[in-house]
Amino acid sequence: MPEHPVRLMIVDDHPVVRDGLRGMFDGLADITVVAEAADGHEALAQARSHRPDVVLMDLRMPGLDGVGAVERLHTDYPEIKVIVLTTYDTDGDVSRALAAGVAGYLLKDAPREDLHRAVRTVAAGGRVFAGAVTSRLADRLVTPSANRREPSARELEVLRLIAGGAGNKEVARTLLISETTVKTHLKHVYAKLGVDNRAAAVAVALSRRLI
Template sequence: MIVDDHPVVRDGLRGMFHGVADIEVVAEAGDGHEALARARAERPDVILMDLRMPGLDGVGAIERLRAEHPEIRVVVLTTYDTGADVSQALAAGVAGYLLKDAPREELQAAVRTAAAGGRVLAQRITSQLMAGLGPRSATAPSPRELEVLRLIARGAANKEVARALLISETTVKTHLKHVFAKLGVDNRAAAVVAAMERRLI
């Protein structure tokens, strides 16, 4: 499903997938509210989601989708590459973050990767985020710390992580503190990006 408030953009994206044997555009939406309604009706495997839209914006829609349809994979497709936008999207649990200047082949590959359960980030986004990271520790996160990080990457809050792993929120925070130190980062979004880049999650 394609979600963007500009009809011309939706037309262009639909054209990029026209005739592709293994990808079918089953629905379109012009804002977050419409996206939620169409997702309930069509149950797409992957949603290409713009961030800046009237009414319910992309991040708000992603958070609702993750709660209602965790099986649907969302890939952000936007013109905005600021740290705040990327961090909010990653914290909401997206499967990918691409920019609208991505070539046709990259978009198609991103949809396939997301549908298969993988994650994808635009190279420019990865480079920007990694450039701001500090020196990494040689120590890799423990299996338990990676469990916490995987749940964080799916958009879970500390309370949800604690409930899922049957531990306290204080323990979750301790695990995250250790993860940040080992990956050389200082926030959740950067930890997810660093772990993805190192293929830890």
């Protein structure tokens, strides 16, 4: 168990959904709901006041939507991890969320235990994606090609550390290489997997069981 309970914020424009989600975490010793918000603007204000560790974020809300809120949170509070929790898994929604820097993407029909596990995983530095989302990513982003090379063992080693939540500095320190080399490895991984950011690279690598 972590030294202190994971501080969780729930963001959704429907009060009934927020109440239901809060109830799913009642009684857990290692996760505490510290704030709720009905839209992206309120989420930013609550984040400033309560500094949650993890946010469960709806995508489609009036005013500032989920992706806009994630982008602002990622810039202002990079230590806060965001899991999208939505009913939508279209290519456009998934792509925008990944580009914004989410640590997870789950659908609202996820079982209670899966939500608990996801919050714990993301709080520990990992990433979580619904099976349907990783399948869509693989179908959309990975085009079979006889000319496309697989990532090297070293590149996958870098990606595996990234998937575990490590930043470039930590990867460089762990592997005894420079940050520039880490960035080069990631650039090669993106090209080989047909993606343009680390979250998408991790999702595709997981879907293909490369890591």
